[in-house]
Amino acid sequence: MAFSEFECWSESGQLDCVAVFRPAALDVTSAEEAAAVGFNRPVTRSEAEDAFGRLRDALVRQGCQAIDLWELLPAPERAVSDTTVNRVFVRDTAAVLGRQLVTGTAAFPVRLAEFDVAHRALSQLQPPRPDDEPASSARIEFGDVFVLDGERLLVNVGLRSDAKALSPFLELAWRSGFREAAVVRIPESLGIIHLDLAFNVLGPHAVVARAFLRHTPIQVFQQGRAPHWEPFDGYFAQRGRRVIPFEPSGAQGFLSNFIYVGPDLILASESAAPGLRPLAKACGIEVDSVDIEALERGNGSVRCLTMPLRRRPA
Numbered sequence: 001m002a003f004s005e006f007e008c009w010s011e012s013g014q015l016d017c018v019a020v021f022r023p024a025a026l027d028v029t030s031a032e033e034a035a036a037v038g039f040n041r042p043v044t045r046s047e048a049e050d051a052f053g054r055l056r057d058a059l060v061r062q063g064c065q066a067i068d069l070w071e072l073l074p075a076p077e078r079a080v081s082d083t084t085v086n087r088v089f090v091r092d093t094a095a096v097l098g099r100q101l102v103t104g105t106a107a108f109p110v111r112l113a114e115f116d117v118a119h120r121a122l123s124q125l126q127p128p129r130p131d132d133e134p135a136s137s138a139r140i141e142f143g144d145v146f147v148l149d150g151e152r153l154l155v156n157v158g159l160r161s162d163a164k165a166l167s168p169f170l171e172l173a174w175r176s177g178f179r180e181a182a183v184v185r186i187p188e189s190l191g192i193i194h195l196d197l198a199f200n201v202l203g204p205h206a207v208v209a210r211a212f213l214r215h216t217p218i219q220v221f222q223q224g225r226a227p228h229w230e231p232f233d234g235y236f237a238q239r240g241r242r243v244i245p246f247e248p249s250g251a252q253g254f255l256s257n258f259i260y261v262g263p264d265l266i267l268a269s270e271s272a273a274p275g276l277r278p279l280a281k282a283c284g285i286e287v288d289s290v291d292i293e294a295l296e297r298g299n300g301s302v303r304c305l306t307m308p309l310r311r312r313p314a
């Protein structure tokens with residue numbers, strides 16, 4: 001696939017193509033190992049592989065092409081990559097913003113090598129850049145970024161994406177063709193590492209958001225203007241979207257971590273689906289589900305495990 005085919009102007013256009021990354025070759029065997037890599041619980045390689053197979057099948061069943069970045073790696077990089085258990089959470093490493101592939105930077109040191117390797121794999125999909133073209137990279141983990149529509153991005157600065165990264169990120173957003181960036185700040189005391197663990201876009205007319213987010217006003221940046229603040233719910237209401245609040249309970253920890261595959265269909269994990277279904281139904285959206293409990297032990301779910309490379313216009 002050539003770079004010219006990368007295109008994402010929303011989270012709710014029909015999904016044509018995603019990047020995924022198969023699980024690494026190591027088990028995570030103890031509580032200490034889990035803590036070292038940001039996992040909630042141990043998981044074996046074979047449990048992770050079974051779950052990954054189900055995820056890939058579910059994406060393909062929905063008519064989406066799934067490119068496993070592992071296939072694009074030269075052998076020496078595979079050896080390193082096979083020891084990085086977070087590589088399945090490919091979402092964080094880069095994103096297609098408009099027609100631009102933007103690479104991210106790991107804030108969690110154990111993921112530094114894995115981000116570099118993912119970028120190398122992604123570079124196989126695009127033609128070499130001319131020397132004078134500025135690099136498109138940001139000090140952001142992309143679990144913190146949403147493409148709201150063809151004009152707007154939403155970004156969280158918090159545990160993983162540093163506020164200092166904001167101003168170069170805004171320049172990149174303008175260069176990629178966006179006109180507005182909304183900035184939210186999840187209180188770090190909650191320990192929520194990425195925005196997609198508390199928020200998601202539920203089709204063209206709604207978003208789901210953890211209830212606490214209504215206490216966090218949004219700072220709105222528009223190209224060439226001084227930033228201003230808007231209430232969280234008011235920001236979305238002004239732009240034609242309803243905010244559906246939720247409080248996760250127990251097994252539904254990953255309720256917001258789904259991907260819109262369309263038309264009017266999202267793919268979520270089996271643990272998230274029961275809580276999500278009534279909310280989605282109210283927006284005319286169906287929920288397909290897949291058993292990826294083993295991968296969720298790594299503290300991420302369907303959205304973290306997928307990187308949209310091409311979506312049809314919403």
Ligand SMILES: NC(=[NH2+])NCCC[C@H](N)C(=O)O
Pocket residue numbers: 037038039086089091092108111142143144193194196197298299300301303304
């Ligand atoms: N977009 C996400 N929520 N990604 C989840 C990543 C989880 C991973 N264990 C980490 O600590 O980085």
